[in-house]
Amino acid sequence: MDLTLKIWRQKDSKSKGGFKTYHVKDISPDASFLEMLDILNEELIHKGEMPVNFDNDCREGICGACSLYVNGRPHGPDSAITICQVHMRKFKDGSTVTIEPWRSRAFPVISDLMVDRSAFDRIIQAGGYISVSTGGVPDANEIPINKMKADEAMDAAACIGCGACVATCKNASAMLFVSAKVSQLALLPQGQIEAKRRVQKMVKQMDYEGFGNCTNTGACEAECPKEIKLTNIARMNREFIGAKLGAQKMKL
Amino acid sequence: MSNYTLHYSSITKKIIMSLVGLFLITFLFLHLGINLTLLEKFRPGGSTDTFNIAAHFMGTNIVIKVFEVVLFGGFLIHILFGLILQIQNWMARPARYKIEGWSHTSPFSKFMIHTGALIFIFLVIHLLDFYFKAKVFGDIGSVTIDGKEYHDMGALVLAKFQSIGFVIFYVVLFIFLGFHLHHAFQSAFQTLGLNHSKYTPFIKGLSTIISIILPVGYAIIPLVIYFNS
Numbered sequence: 415m416d417l418t419l420k421i422w423r424q425k426d427s428k429s430k431g432g433f434k435t436y437h438v439k440d441i442s443p444d445a446s447f448l449e450m451l452d453i454l455n456e457e458l459i460h461k462g463e464m465p466v467n468f469d470n471d472c473r474e475g476i477c478g479a480c481s482l483y484v485n486g487r488p489h490g491p492d493s494a495i496t497i498c499q500v501h502m503r504k505f506k507d508g509s510t511v512t513i514e515p516w517r518s519r520a521f522p523v524i525s526d527l528m529v530d531r532s533a534f535d536r537i538i539q540a541g542g543y544i545s546v547s548t549g550g551v552p553d554a555n556e557i558p559i560n561k562m563k564a565d566e567a568m569d570a571a572a573c574i575g576c577g578a579c580v581a582t583c584k585n586a587s588a589m590l591f592v593s594a595k596v597s598q599l600a601l602l603p604q605g606q607i608e609a610k611r612r613v614q615k616m617v618k619q620m621d622y623e624g625f626g627n628c629t630n631t632g633a634c635e636a637e638c639p640k641e642i643k644l645t646n647i648a649r650m651n652r653e654f655i656g657a658k659l660g661a662q663k664m665k666l
Numbered sequence: 667m668s669n670y671t672l673h674y675s676s677i678t679k680k681i682i683m684s685l686v687g688l689f690l691i692t693f694l695f696l697h698l699g700i701n702l703t704l705l706e707k708f709r710p711g712g713s714t715d716t717f718n719i720a721a722h723f724m725g726t727n728i729v730i731k732v733f734e735v736v737l738f739g740g741f742l743i744h745i746l747f748g749l750i751l752q753i754q755n756w757m758a759r760p761a762r763y764k765i766e767g768w769s770h771t772s773p774f775s776k777f778m779i780h781t782g783a784l785i786f787i788f789l790v791i792h793l794l795d796f797y798f799k800a801k802v803f804g805d806i807g808s809v810t811i812d813g814k815e816y817h818d819m820g821a822l823v824l825a826k827f828q829s830i831g832f833v834i835f836y837v838v839l840f841i842f843l844g845f846h847l848h849h850a851f852q853s854a855f856q857t858l859g860l861n862h863s864k865y866t867p868f869i870k871g872l873s874t875i876i877s878i879i880l881p882v883g884y885a886i887i888p889l890v891i892y893f894n895s
Binding site: 420422433483485486487488512514517518519520582584585586587617618620621624625626627628629630631632633635636637644645647648649650651652653654655658 | 675676677678679680681751754755757758759760761762763764765766767768769770771772775776778849853856857858859860861
């Protein structure tokens with residue numbers, strides 16, 4: 415396969431970036447999208463140019479490191495899949511592929527296609543964990559948990575924190591990510607102990623980071639590689655209203 | 667700058683937007699109910715008396731007058747918070763994409779600020795033409811019904827909708843109101859956390875129904891007036 419690539423190049427966070435066009439030839443349709451970029455980078459290194467920076471780690475769709483906005487879609491043309499899992503056969507031979515970094519004020523570009531997603535880490539640090547002592551490992555059946563609730567919590571926990579929801583949202587809102595992280599804990603008894611403080615702190619941090627507001631458009635759900643549902647956002651809103659109205663005044 | 671404007675969190679602002687929005691929808695139904703009494707005129711031997719009495723009641727009843735203030739406040743809050751939220755949303759992505767994404771999701775939700783702005787322009791013109799004309803300018807004829815004198819609002823409305831341009835402006839704006847409501851109603855429930863596997867499909871259906879019956883109901887009146895005179 416021969417392809418024309420339009421790739422965002424930006425030396426560092428301070429410099430002004432721009433698109434640069436590259437041509438790659440004889441790419442196997444069975445190559446992964448990131449392998450195609452590896453091939454391009456090999457060529458660039460041979461030519462003495464700077465290779466294209468892009469985040470990647472596991473390359474099997476579970477780590478959430480890869481973050482490419484390909485032809486107007488985060489993680490490229492396929493649904494429910496990260497870009498590292500997309501194969502070149504999904505593209506037409508001879509076509510032009512535009513590759514951009516995630517665009518959000520809260521995700522500043524570090525270099526080329528690599529963005530700083532530490533805003534997500536700070537949201538998790540604000541409360542996306544359980545800090546009460548829950549003792550040793552309990553017997554599997556000691557705490558009865560509704561199977562449907564357990565499944566919902568598991569589905570929410572599938573979020574890999576890649577940031578595709580922010581990237582695709584017209585408002586660069588992080589509501590789907592934050593709501594998944596709130597939900598996975600709020601649905602289970604161990605998480606409910608700190609639920610009221612957690613949701614308020616995480617939403618406060620989300621707002622502080624400069625993400626946009628949710629307009630219930632649903633683009634995040636449509637583009638999420640892990641198919642996180644909008645119902646999580648409703649659950650977070652519910653948790654938030656409950657905490658604001660029902661909980662005692664607390665210092666966040 | 668953080669997204670903590672007015673010391674309200676993003677979710678609190680949205681909750682206020684949704685509650686006020688739902689209140690405004692109830693007003694739209696009330697307003698439509700009163701408007702529809704105008705159609706009485708087009709029955710054989712009909713008049714605008716019912717409409718004039720209803721308009722008089724709306725203008726003088728003490729409970730309604732209190733709610734008038736609440737209503738104006740509601741519009742102001744809805745517009746103000748809508749603007750703040752939208753400006754924050756624009757600021758959240760300072761650098762745009764070269765190829766904008768176009769997910770196959772709720773198209774109307776992407777144009778709420780635009781349909782909202784059009785409805786606001788309509789609202790200003792509409793208030794100047796009718797509400798402030800009756801309240802402030804006062805240059806309205808009067809009519810006597812059962813020995814009591816009323817503002818002849820009915821005649822004012824009938825006169826206004828003789829112009830085809832005015833009728834088209836109203837009808838087109840009602841269509842945009844429908845676009846706004848189509849997303850707004852069901853979105854308000856999602857914002858309030860009222861999502862349920864059984865009831866959400868019903869709410870979404872209701873949202874579509876409201877977005878059709880309200881604009882159609884409103885549009886009937888100028889159309890009937892224009893084509894019957």
